[in-house]
Amino acid sequence: MPDRDPLDSPALQSKALLTLLMLVTVAFVWVLLPLAGAVSWAVFMAIVFAPLQERSALVCRGRRGWAAFGTLTVIVVSVLLPTFLLSVSITHEATAFYQRFKTGEIQLGDYFQRAVDVLPEWVRAGLQRMGIADLTEVQRKVVAAIARSGQALTTQAFSIGQNTLQFIVNLFVMLYLLFFLLRDGRTLAARAAHALPLAPAHTSRLLDQFARVVRATVKGNVVVALVQGVLGGLAFWFLGITGPLLWGALMALLSLLPAVGAALVWGPVAAYLLASGSLWPAIGLTVWGVLVIGLVDNGLRPILVGKETRLPDYLVLIATLGGLSVFGINGFVIGPVIAAIFLASWEIFTEVRAEQGRRSK
Numbered sequence: 209m210p211d212r213d214p215l216d217s218p219a220l221q222s223k224a225l226l227t228l229l230m231l232v233t234v235a236f237v238w239v240l241l242p243l244a245g246a247v248s249w250a251v252f253m254a255i256v257f258a259p260l261q262e263r264s265a266l267v268c269r270g271r272r273g274w275a276a277f278g279t280l281t282v283i284v285v286s287v288l289l290p291t292f293l294l295s296v297s298i299t300h301e302a303t304a305f306y307q308r309f310k311t312g313e314i315q316l317g318d319y320f321q322r323a324v325d326v327l328p329e330w331v332r333a334g335l336q337r338m339g340i341a342d343l344t345e346v347q348r349k350v351v352a353a354i355a356r357s358g359q360a361l362t363t364q365a366f367s368i369g370q371n372t373l374q375f376i377v378n379l380f381v382m383l384y385l386l387f388f389l390l391r392d393g394r395t396l397a398a399r400a401a402h403a404l405p406l407a408p409a410h411t412s413r414l415l416d417q418f419a420r421v422v423r424a425t426v427k428g429n430v431v432v433a434l435v436q437g438v439l440g441g442l443a444f445w446f447l448g449i450t451g452p453l454l455w456g457a458l459m460a461l462l463s464l465l466p467a468v469g470a471a472l473v474w475g476p477v478a479a480y481l482l483a484s485g486s487l488w489p490a491i492g493l494t495v496w497g498v499l500v501i502g503l504v505d506n507g508l509r510p511i512l513v514g515k516e517t518r519l520p521d522y523l524v525l526i527a528t529l530g531g532l533s534v535f536g537i538n539g540f541v542i543g544p545v546i547a548a549i550f551l552a553s554w555e556i557f558t559e560v561r562a563e564q565g566r567r568s569k
Contacts, residue, residue: 243378243381244538245378245536245538246378246379246381246382246385247381247382247385248538248541248542249382249538250381250382250383250385250386250389251389251422252422252426252541253283253382253386253426254386254389254390254393255419255422255423255426256422256423256426256427257279257282257283257390258390258393258419260279260282261275261276261279261390261393264276264278264279272390272391272392273391275390275391276387276388276390276391277387279390280383280386280387280390283386284383294457297453298453298454298457302451302454304451397415400415401415410556413552413556414549414552414553414556417548417549417552418545418548418549420548421519421544421545421548421549422541422545425540425541425544425545426541429463429464429540429541432463432504433460433461433463433464434460435504436459436460436463436470436501436504437456437457437459437460437461437463437470438456438460439496439500439501439504440455440456440459440460440470440473440474440497440501441453441455441456441457441459442456443474443493443496443497443501444456444474444477447481447489447492447493449477455473455477458473459473459474459501464528464532464540470497470501471497471501471502474493474496474497474501475497477493478490478493478494478497481493519544519547519548519551523547523551524544524547526547527543527544527546527547528540528543528544529543530543531543531544531546
């Protein structure tokens with residue numbers, strides 16, 4: 209009987225296949241890294257708009273391609289186009305604000321000095337020791353910072369065309385991939401569930417948790433951000449503060465940070481109004497910020513995000529902050545998703561160990 213070829217060993221072939229799978233997976237992820245944002249948002253949008261896609265498929269009598277095209281059109285018209293127009297308006301207002309600052313119409317130094325003058329003596333002494341109570345010194349530091357920023361902007365100006373091209377490419381990739389994810393999402397999810405080396409119940413649980421967290425985080429945070437931005441912008445407009453659209457957009461962006469986001473904008477403005485002698489506007493803005501804008505964060509966010517993701521509020525905050533620091537703007541979704549999968553995986557592991565312990569008795 210001839211000797212058996214060692215390469216025919218099932219164990220060796222299994223290890224070789226696993227090694228090959230890991231290598232090509234790492235290589236594929238490395239290839240996708242330049243388009244990670246586009247791919248991530250295509251997946252997120254496909255999950256969020258999956259219910260609309262299913263309703264569209266019913267209307268189109270099962271023709272999922274036409275249904276995906278209709279859903280994609282709705283996304284472009286109702287989400288992407290308004291976002292683009294709003295971004296143009298915010299950019300215009302930010303440019304106008306910078307020009308007023310550059311021409312001296314807005315005197316940040318005077319505002320700062322007024323705020324310092326009404327502070328208690330011990331606070332001013334502390335600021336003096338830190339070297340930030342002197343108006344001249346503060347102005348010098350601000351001018352130096354603006355000069356450095358101007359140099360950085362000049363350096364980056366040569367790459368504007370490249371960045372614009374990259375944005376267009378990413379947008380095209382996202383929309384192109386989104387169409388196929390909408391059309392074939394159910395089939396791809398079933399294949400992924402079948403390929404994972406887990407028990408079917410555990411696989412279904414993890415995928416359901418992933419989809420639930422993505423849907424709740426995207427919808428919940430976007431709704432909360434829009435509501436807080438609108439409420440904050442309206443308050444600034446009513447008080448006659450320059451650039452209400454710009455500050456409202458900044459509050460909407462910072463509201464991605466639970467509990468503290470929007471207050472980072474309206475809080476200092478309320479403090480300045482109080483320092484400048486505008487007592488009632490300061491009180492009104494504070495009450496509006498705490499009771500109205502804060503109520504949106506404390507009341508609406510847990511309903512839209514926390515309860516559906518089944519994550520504690522403190523874990524949502526930590527995961528969001530960590531995700532933003534690691535993944536940038538995409539992190540406000542990726543962070544809570546990783547946290548939710550982390551908890552679900554440990555819950556499954558604990559249940560499996562408990563089950564194995566009962567069987568061994």
